[in-house]
Amino acid sequence: MISYDVWAPAADRVRLLADGQLYAMERTDDGWWHPLDLPTELYRPDIDYGYLLGDDDHPLPDPRSRRQPHGVHALSRTVDLTALRTESDWTGRQLAGSVIYELHIGTFTEAGTLDAAIGKLDHLVSLGIDFVEPMPVNAFNGDHGWGYDGVAWYAVHEAYGGPEAYRRFVDACHARGLGVIQDVVYNHLGPSGSYLPRFGPYLIEEAQTPWGSQLNLDGPESDEVRRYIIDNALGWFDDYGVDGLRLDAVHALVDHRAKHLLAELAERTDRLSAHLRRPLTLIAESDRNDPLTITSREAGGLGLAGQWSDDFHHALVTNLSGDTSGYFADFAGLGSLAKVIDQGFFHDGGYSGFRKRHHGQPINTALVPANRLVICAANHDQIGNRASGDRPRTRLDQRQLVIAAVITVLANQTPMIFAGEEWGASTPFAYFTSHPETELGEAVSRGRIGEFEAMGWDLSVIPDPQQRSTFENSKLDWAEPGAGEFAELLAVHTELLAIRRRYSAITDPAFTASEVDFDAEAGWLRIRRGNMVVAVNFGELTTLVPGGTEGGYDDAELIFAHGDVEVAESLALGPHSSAVLLLS
Numbered sequence: 001m002i003s004y005d006v007w008a009p010a011a012d013r014v015r016l017l018a019d020g021q022l023y024a025m026e027r028t029d030d031g032w033w034h035p036l037d038l039p040t041e042l043y044r045p046d047i048d049y050g051y052l053l054g055d056d057d058h059p060l061p062d063p064r065s066r067r068q069p070h071g072v073h074a075l076s077r078t079v080d081l082t083a084l085r086t087e088s089d090w091t092g093r094q095l096a097g098s099v100i101y102e103l104h105i106g107t108f109t110e111a112g113t114l115d116a117a118i119g120k121l122d123h124l125v126s127l128g129i130d131f132v133e134p135m136p137v138n139a140f141n142g143d144h145g146w147g148y149d150g151v152a153w154y155a156v157h158e159a160y161g162g163p164e165a166y167r168r169f170v171d172a173c174h175a176r177g178l179g180v181i182q183d184v185v186y187n188h189l190g191p192s193g194s195y196l197p198r199f200g201p202y203l204i205e206e207a208q209t210p211w212g213s214q215l216n217l218d219g220p221e222s223d224e225v226r227r228y229i230i231d232n233a234l235g236w237f238d239d240y241g242v243d244g245l246r247l248d249a250v251h252a253l254v255d256h257r258a259k260h261l262l263a264e265l266a267e268r269t270d271r272l273s274a275h276l277r278r279p280l281t282l283i284a285e286s287d288r289n290d291p292l293t294i295t296s297r298e299a300g301g302l303g304l305a306g307q308w309s310d311d312f313h314h315a316l317v318t319n320l321s322g323d324t325s326g327y328f329a330d331f332a333g334l335g336s337l338a339k340v341i342d343q344g345f346f347h348d349g350g351y352s353g354f355r356k357r358h359h360g361q362p363i364n365t366a367l368v369p370a371n372r373l374v375i376c377a378a379n380h381d382q383i384g385n386r387a388s389g390d391r392p393r394t395r396l397d398q399r400q401l402v403i404a405a406v407i408t409v410l411a412n413q414t415p416m417i418f419a420g421e422e423w424g425a426s427t428p429f430a431y432f433t434s435h436p437e438t439e440l441g442e443a444v445s446r447g448r449i450g451e452f453e454a455m456g457w458d459l460s461v462i463p464d465p466q467q468r469s470t471f472e473n474s475k476l477d478w479a480e481p482g483a484g485e486f487a488e489l490l491a492v493h494t495e496l497l498a499i500r501r502r503y504s505a506i507t508d509p510a511f512t513a514s515e516v517d518f519d520a521e522a523g524w525l526r527i528r529r530g531n532m533v534v535a536v537n538f539g540e541l542t543t544l545v546p547g548g549t550e551g552g553y554d555d556a557e558l559i560f561a562h563g564d565v566e567v568a569e570s571l572a573l574g575p576h577s578s579a580v581l582l583l584s
Contacts, residue, residue, distance in 0.1 A: 002043050002078050004035045006051055006062065007224050008199045017059045017075070018042050018049040031200065031224065045083070048075040053198060060195045063228070064154045067162055068139045072152050072193030081239040084167040092243055092278030093179040095305050095414060096371045097507040098130035099497060100181060102379055103419035105134055105160045106144050107429065107475045114165040118172040120478075125176050127422055127490075128497030132173055133181040133246055135380055137166060141192040142434035144471045146380065147183070148211075148248065149190030149433070153232050163240075170241045181244035181281065182236050186229050187252035188212040191440060200224065209252040217255040230265055234272055237280050244281030244305075251287045262293070266303035281305045283374055289345050289360030294372040305372065306414060311346040312375040313382055315339075316407055317392075319538050320400045327354045334518040334525055334538065341411065341527060342516045344373055365511035376416040377404035380429065383418065387457045389430030389474065391420070398424070398485050399576035402492050402562045403536045406578045409496040410506055410527075410534050412514060423481035423490040430463050432471040441466040492562065499560060499580065505530035519543075524573060531583045537563075537573035545571040555584040 008014050009031025016023045016035050019042060025033040042049075050059030061068060065076035101124055109116040114137075124132065136147030139155040147157070156166045173180050188211035189196060189203070196202040201221050207214035215229075216222045236242040247262070255261045266282055273280040283306035284293050295301025315336040318328045330336070330352050340346050347360035376382075383391055392401060401424050408415045420427065431448065435441040445464050452462055463470040480486040500506050505513070506529060515528040523539020533556070535545045542564065547553055552569035558581055564574025571579060 001082060002045070002047075002080060004038065004042075004049065004062075005032055006064075006199065007032050007228075008051070008053060009221060009224075010200060011053045013054055015052040016049060017052060019047050022052070031221070045078050045080045047078040049078065050075045051199075060198060061152065063196055063199055064231075065139075065152050066154055066156075067158070068152050068155045069158055069162070071158070072139050072141050072155075076155075079163050081163070081235075084164060084239070085241070086167070086171050088171065088174055088241070090174040090241070090278070092280075093130055093177075094279045095131075095244070095281045095283070096369065096509055098179070098414060099128065099409070099500070100131045100133050100374065100414065100416040101127075101129040101419065102133045102135070102183075102376075102416055104146070104380065104429070104474075105137060105157075106471070108419055109478075110475060112144070112159070112475070114161040114169040118169055121172055121176050121178060124178060127494055128501065129178065129417070131179040131181050131244065133183060133244075133416070135183050136185055136248070137182070138184070139193075140190050142436055144432060144434045144468075146384070146431065146433075148185055149192070150185055151190045151193040151195075153184070153186075154235065167240055174241065179243035180241075181246055181283065182240075182242045183246040183248065184233065184236070185248040186232075187215065187249045192435060192437060202228070207254070209254075211249075211252070214252075214254055217253060217261050218257045226261055226264065229261065230268055233265055234268060237269070237272055237276070243279065244283060246283045246285065246308075247304075248285055249287070250284045250293070260302060262302045262304060263297060266297065270303070283307065289347050291345070291361055291363040291368060294368060295364075299367065306374050307372065308379075309340065309344070309373040309375045309413065311336075311344075312340045312373070312411075312413065313377065313379070315346055316377055316404060317382070320404060321392075321395050323395075330354050334520045334523075337407075338516045338518045338525060341407075341413075341514060342511065344368070344370065344413075344511065363511075368511075369509035370412045370511050370514075371414045371507070371509045373413040374416050375408060375411055375413045376418065377408045378418045378421050379416065380418065383429045384431045387452045388461045388463065389428035391425055391428060393424045393426055397576060398489065399563050399578075401489055403538065403576060403578050405489070405493055405496055406534060406536060406560075406562075406580070407525075409493065409500055410580065412506060412508055412510075412529065415500075417493070420476045422493040423486040425476055425480060425486075427474065427477050427480075428463075429474050430470050431465050432463075432474060433465045434468070434471070435466065495560065503532060503582075505532045533571075533581045533583060534578075535571055535573060535581070536578040537576060540575050542572060542574045545573060547571075553581060553583075556581040557584075 014025045014033040024036045062076040066079040067077040106112040138150035139152035140149045156163045203213040282304045285308045292301040297303035314331045318331040344363040348362035352359040481490045518525040522543045524545045527534040560580035563577025565579045566572040
């Protein structure tokens with residue numbers, strides 16, 4: 001349904017510019033403005049429009065614009081979203097037991113569009129993926145970027161194909177049995193093209209987050225700000241058919257109300273799920289290690305279905321790479337990895353040397369299922385926030401890359417794979433921007449250099465985020481998975497994902513269903529789930545993994561092996577080798 005209503009509580013006059021003509025608007029007591037005597041022919045798609053506030057003669061785009069064909073500073077364009085809806089027998093997919101694939105639309109293919117991404121979906125199906133998770137696609141200033149600088153939250157970025165292409169992408173995913181989890185940002189607005197503060201008190205200017213002014217979630221007139229966010233979230237589900245949302249940096253959503261925004265959003269999402277009769281999923285990115293985020297509302301939590309687990313990534317990467325710089329220092333030793341597999345959080349109230357304070361709270365593993373934690377060996381942040389955007393292949397050997405896949409894919413938590421990780425892509429995923437404003441672009445480039453100079457990095461390896469080559473070089477090379485170690489690693493991921501689907505012991509969501517043992521000196525780690533054993537050797541020397549209280553491995557069936565593996569009463573694993581066995 002097309003609407004020209006707009007919330008502008010502080011304005012003394014609002015005029016609508018639609019299809020080149022000005023129309024008066026009338027204010028109601030709640031701060032909403034409605035057009036007067038608007039011709040019915042304007043309630044159709046492809047009408048360019050904007051708003052003039054007060055005596056200003058420069059039209060501003062609609063805060064709820066569905067399309068910005070000429071950029072975020074230009075007029076909005078009407079879209080009939082009901083016409084984009086398609087009949088489908090898609091009944092959705094639950095998060096539990098699933099595997100997520102994170103991608104960036106602009107770098108996933110050479111063309112960098114939603115329609116081009118459709119051409120690669122069959123690859124994800126053959127791999128064994130359940131959910132596709134695009135990084136933010138809402139409109140931002142510039143041609144390319146990560147998407148976290150979005151300012152038109154309701155519009156799909158035009159360079160990706162706009163709203164119609166997005167609907168085609170979702171439908172194409174569903175036709176192949178793939179769910180869609182859309183990454184969204186509600187904690188800040190980008191630095192260019194943000195006109196929301198002109199319309200109303202969306203921001204608390206004097207309160208700052210690391211990315212800009214804080215959203216007004218609990219101050220005067222914050223009801224409509226919260227409605228703006230919740231309506232946007234529900235629109236992805238209802239208008240576009242999306243199955244889940246990944247909520248960026250929810251720790252920056254400062255809300256002191258009795259009912260936190262996230263709890264309200266989870267409640268509204270569940271109500272819409274009941275109406276649509278398909279699962280709808282909310283996944284948080286949170287730095288707090290607060291188990292209430294993924295604890296049900298009935299048990300006093302916020303009720304989100306999932307949360308990214310940085311602890312898992314840090315523990316796995318530290319033990320594979322030996323990197324103990326920065327926040328990795330807290331995770332040195334196999335005990336950290338064993339703990340996150342067994343208990344979910346590593347930082348669960350203990351002291352963090354990196355933060356120089358205590359951090360987190362323990363998860364009630366008897367109450368909260370393991371699949372509410374989304375785990376990974378790589379993601380856009382952990383690659384792109386490195387100085388050169390280099391991927392794990394640059395610092396791990398082939399066997400270590402396989403170990404990362406084994407531990408992640410065969411977890412009872414929810415695995416996520418970052419685009420290209422399945423074949424160990426050699427192409428970087430750097431931080432890239434395309435701010436048209438010269439001063440802003442230069443400031444971003446200087447800030448990037450300054451950030452890594454302070455950490456002692458070689459500045460010569462840091463690509464300029466504003467250079468188009470930084471973006472172009474981050475595109476995946478789809479010739480890679482066809483040969484050599486790339487093809488081998490792709491085959492490994494495909495085999496492991498097939499094993500994950502075949503054996504229910506892997507996806508059993510109970511934390512208590514896993515038994516984790518390790519020997520830090522010998523370098524091995526062993527996970528037991530039912531009659532299945534996953535064993536890996538992180539060390540540089542051959543090691544023997546004992547059978548444990550259940551006895552030896554004489555009668556075990558070896559269903560996966562990589563590296564040097566010998567099965568006898570004890571399991572012999574060569575350097576950086578891994579094995580999966582079924583016990584008799």
